[in-house]
Amino acid sequence: MPSVFETSSAAIPITFVTKSSWDQIAETLAPPQRQFAKANGFAGKPGAYLALPAPDGAVAGVLFGLEDEAARSRDLFRAGSLPGLLPPGTYRFANAPHDARLAALAFALGSYRFARYRKADAPEVRLVPPEGVDAAEVARIADAACLARDLVNTPANDMGPEELAAAAQALATEFGATFGCIVGDDLKAQNFPLIHAVGMASTRVPRLIDITWGNPAHPKVTLVGKGVCFDTGGLDLKPSSGMLIMKKDMGGAANVLALARMVMGARLKVRLRVLIPAVENAVAGNAFRPLDIFPSRKGITVEIGNTDAEGRLVLADALALADEEKPDLLIDLGTLTGAARVALGPDLPPFYTNDETLAADVARCAVRENDPLWRMPLWPAYDSWLDSKTANITNAPSGTFAGSITCALFLQRFVEHAKSWLHVDIYAWTPSAKPARPEGGECQAARALYLLLSERYA
Template sequence: MPFDAARPTTPIHLVDKATLPDLLQERLPEARDWAAACGFDGGAGELLLVPGADGGLAAVVFGLAASAPSRFAVGALATRLPAGDYRIEGDNADGEDAALAFAMSAYRFKRYRNAGEASEEKPAARLMLAEGVDLERIGRTLDAVGLARDLINTPANDLGPEELAAAATDLFARHGGTTSVTLGDDLLAAGFPMVHAVGRASSRAPRLIDCRWGEEDHPKVSLIGKGVVFDTGGLDIKPASAMGLMKKDMGGAANVLALASMIMAARLPVRLRVVVPAVENAISGAAFRPGDVLPSRKGLSVEIGNTDAEGRLVLADALTLADEEKPDLMIDMATLTGAARVALGPELPPFYTADEAFAARLATASEAVADPLWRLPLWAPYMSYLDSSIADINHINTRGAGFAGSVTAALFLSRFVENAGTWTHLDVYGWNPFERPGHPAGGEAQGIRALFSVLEERYPAG
């Protein structure tokens, strides 16, 4: 809700255990006894609803962690407050953070909720934004985050390669861009043999989605996203416990489309290209096999060590395509390895790049916008872990089994990049396993707000 000083709103006071006494002494003396009766001491996440003399809600007091409170902590209020209009009081009222926290926490995926259940949902609490907050900027961010979440949350029966291509086509058409799609066996003639090999076992044909937007003479920015709409593991089949969330294996594609949405909506002066290899890694007599040797667009022969490491194969062909036109900046995003989650957990995706200046800027932006990322090394000595006795390269670690899985995956991808000015690989999870402020359980946009901050600085809009 835009700022309106004349609109009646209920104040929200943010405190911790140390600052609560001053608030109750100086600004809310009438609430002292009520806070004591409720056992409210300002602990992190604690909520106090202060009644007024008329029986209505006079104020809200919410506890933050005393040390390094979460930037999105106030997002918890979006689903805990009764319906009404609110404003945040005092020095803690960071407008953009509060708006994002509130709106990102309120997100719900409702596509499969019937009308009766949807109508029973309680009216939402609304937050008045601080004066001067850029509503247009917040809107762009929320649209992008919602797009990524919606795509990831949609189950694979309703989001196959065709539907993913349609979503990309629609997004770029709305911004005046173009999309071409290479389908099925045409992938072989067009030079995408690994995309074809991974997707050929499915009854839903694989495809290479290639989207463009912007002026031809602007700096080239290429985004590549893993679009595996469902991953059975192929012939190296996953156990049921590992297959349940595999609708999210197109999280890389969802995130690059969301980032593209932000770029186009802000009209950054770039020549944007988005490449998404969209496949289903299924099982049939046509499935590729462990031990197969596949050709690649790059010309490297690739020995298949495990069919459940399919994402890096389709990305390799897509990276090669984008790299051929020598982009100024190339970013790929993928739900690529469980090893990244073992190392850093679901909330902190690693990124890899050889560009020290870009790495420093992305790390700074990540902290500034509270969009966590952590740099891991492209450790060259581990390249030997990908040696093959019969092909140019194996696509998985064959020497140090169980070691450095995310690093070796990034090193494999690096073999398919040579012309880009800067290349960065993000190994995202794309999913919140449990709800926390600003981040409902389910599909998630990761890294895109930090990346957009870097892009906005590097290519400022006129």
């Protein structure tokens, strides 16, 4: 996405107003503008917008409402509504919003449009970067977030395992990274039986995408993303309503690619590895079945309790490979469980780790970046729920309790040597539009994790 930032000496001012500051700001306006605002009922309500006319009829300035500083809930991305409201032109912030950097980022994210299949003109608006804001970095972050959105929004007929691999290869090429891909039956030959099992029923063969970048002497950071390009549920078939947005089931892969773009663009001092098991969970005569048992790369045998719990299976083999290198930090992202959405809704993904320092850092970075995350427990008492009578573990314990926790405990079985491990159960979708967050594919967790990595490995 082209950068929305530019410099201009004639930028139109945007004045941020709250209910409590409106009377004072109104007194600074020229009398005709003050009367115009009064006639239009403007009073600084959050999200309220008003373009003020100049004597020649041009736009002299803009008033935009924010929550009061002391408000219990403030949307720090409120300025993301502006690109869809403003007339074409170049603008600047005339006064400080609650957080100038996040407001500038929201402005950039709010300019996103998905236009692959129909015309969707991008807003013809630009923003002069607020003083003290690193516009180049904000633009890089926004560009990476829009990459994730584009990948998730693309329907499965145009975003299968092969196309996802092509997108990853293009990113690797852009930054001079090494790209590799294990395809089809080679997965079995090279000991990735769970990835192969989940993807073998599709006419579009499964694959394991592997990107490496950076100085081998730097700390190893490995990102693993769930790349289920479409999830029918397999033989445990989803209802049609449950399949409706399953093109987003590769949202974990999309977001690790976005995070990788941020990391490589900033040239952080890490040895980065990105692993994406890319599959389609399809229905055919050779589809894996409930109560089938498969080995895993780690040697743990897995009984299939439900074919719709496929994401943890493909992640298990990829995590086992990542863990063999004993990385300094191992992070996996995936659209894993409806249970996470029942517990925390679509906007607040849970994360899991036993590293207390890492947990505190993730929570802090999530707040700072307005990229919400909430810690959930790797509760040891539920680990026995994974027991199987015929294999080492089952992928889907019976019952309906603690589904996101048991998924995290399942994945934990495949991580042994990494210094720290973090699992994030994202949704990767915005079900209804919000400022800076259009309905559709979403970049979740990547911005918070980028801040974490940039603090640790700048």
